[in-house]
Amino acid sequence: MTLHESSLLTRTLAAIAPANHGARAKAKERLDQLAIPHWALGRLMDLALDLAAITGSLHPTVNRKSIVVMAGDHGIVAAGVSKFPQAVTLEMVRNFVIEAASINALARQVGAKVTVVDTGVAGDLSELAACGKIVDKKIAPGTANFAEGPAMTREQAVRAIEAGIEVAQSLGDQTDIFGTGDMGIGNTSPSSAIIAVICKYSVADVTGRGTGLDDDALANKIVILEKALKLNQPNPQDGLDVLAKVGGFEIGAIAGLILGAAAQKKPVVIDGIISSAGALLAHSLASQCKDYMIAGHRSAEQGHKIALDFLDKKPLLDLDLRLGEGTGGAVAMNLVEAAVAILTEVATFEEAAVSQSS
Numbered sequence: 001m002t003l004h005e006s007s008l009l010t011r012t013l014a015a016i017a018p019a020n021h022g023a024r025a026k027a028k029e030r031l032d033q034l035a036i037p038h039w040a041l042g043r044l045m046d047l048a049l050d051l052a053a054i055t056g057s058l059h060p061t062v063n064r065k066s067i068v069v070m071a072g073d074h075g076i077v078a079a080g081v082s083k084f085p086q087a088v089t090l091e092m093v094r095n096f097v098i099e100a101a102s103i104n105a106l107a108r109q110v111g112a113k114v115t116v117v118d119t120g121v122a123g124d125l126s127e128l129a130a131c132g133k134i135v136d137k138k139i140a141p142g143t144a145n146f147a148e149g150p151a152m153t154r155e156q157a158v159r160a161i162e163a164g165i166e167v168a169q170s171l172g173d174q175t176d177i178f179g180t181g182d183m184g185i186g187n188t189s190p191s192s193a194i195i196a197v198i199c200k201y202s203v204a205d206v207t208g209r210g211t212g213l214d215d216d217a218l219a220n221k222i223v224i225l226e227k228a229l230k231l232n233q234p235n236p237q238d239g240l241d242v243l244a245k246v247g248g249f250e251i252g253a254i255a256g257l258i259l260g261a262a263a264q265k266k267p268v269v270i271d272g273i274i275s276s277a278g279a280l281l282a283h284s285l286a287s288q289c290k291d292y293m294i295a296g297h298r299s300a301e302q303g304h305k306i307a308l309d310f311l312d313k314k315p316l317l318d319l320d321l322r323l324g325e326g327t328g329g330a331v332a333m334n335l336v337e338a339a340v341a342i343l344t345e346v347a348t349f350e351e352a353a354v355s356q357s358s
């Protein structure tokens with residue numbers, strides 16, 4: 001399938017432009033003059049520059065925060081790559097809906113709204129969708145087992161990405177800053193596969209224990225993923241091919257959310273390894289979307305560092321989190337607010353009548 005010129009994906013990719021370098025320069029000029037030893041607020045000041053460039057403003061607004069949890073299931077769990085049963089994906093979606101999960105607690109703490117999207121959960125969630133508790137973008141009840149063939153068709157890959165773009169669009173008028181989140185038993189496997197292909201690392205280098213595999217099960221996961229890559233031969237130059245062959249519906253939707261945020265010139269905080277696999281796919285489709293990404297944290301899952309290095313992103317936090325759901329991104333949103341406060345509230349030497357260094 002070739003992309004139709006008028007498709008949502010094509011239009012969104014065409015709408016993505018680099019961040020505003022003029023606004024970055026102006027913000028730098030002001031921050032250089034703050035009544036503090038030069039750049040003494042370090043990476044919070046770097047983040048303030050990024051926010052000025054993203055929003056094109058010296059007064060970036062980040063009040064309205066939307067964390068989007070993309071949920072989906074994975075056929076590859078049949079190969080024994082996760083410690084937990086597939087049913088947990090659906091059960092956790094219900095937990096998000098009653099606002100009792102970790103992401104609900106951390107989103108409340110930072111004042112973010114949580115939106116849960118069914119991109120491909122293996123189970124019936126139509127009741128929750130019908131009453132507006134979740135967004136229904138179900139593509140299929142789980143991907144196919146990519147240890148035996150492609151995870152999805154190329155058409156499904158496009159639909160997954162477009163689902164994420166649609167969610168970004170529908171939340172756009174009530175969102176200043178997005179956060180990515182995921183839920184999907186087995187999804188560290190497609191994430192590791194995507195990272196191995198795009199970053200050109202061995203499977204062993206990018207594969208971790210996920211929800212807690214022991215040594216034997218980790219060794220099995222690596223063998224399964226190595227065989228799956230050999231079988232599917234994804235093309236590293238073609239993000240859609242990588243997603244279709246070894247990806248997941250929620251990972252495609254995360255890529256779409258990132259592309260949608262970038263097209264709106266809004267910051268998007270990237271969570272853990274699954275979100276970063278989505279970020280790699282988004283980057284492969286429109287490299288300038290990288291300007292709009294903020295790396296929330298570095299997950300304990302080993303491939304995450306490799307993905308972030310590839311994207312040249314320094315994570316704000318390194319707290320040994322390995323939960324997903326958007327939790328690391330939610331915590332990092334506190335630092336985004338701190339960066340904005342520095343840019344908008346701190347006086348310069350001149351304004352505060354403080355003596356400068358001689």
Ligand SMILES: O=C(O)c1ccc[n+]([C@@H]2O[C@H](COP(=O)([O-])O)[C@@H](O)[C@H]2O)c1
Pocket residue numbers: 081082083084182183184185186187188189209210211212271272273274299300301304321322323324325
């Ligand atoms: O965000 C991360 O870096 C992360 C690292 C390890 C596990 N997870 C979560 O755990 C699930 C996937 O783990 P697994 O072992 O089933 O592949 C999925 O629901 C993810 O949200 C998330």
Ligand SMILES: Cc1cc2nc[nH]c2cc1C
Pocket residue numbers: 084088092182183184211323324325
């Ligand atoms: C209980 C549980 C909660 C999760 N949240 C994100 N991934 C998860 C995986 C498990 C197993």
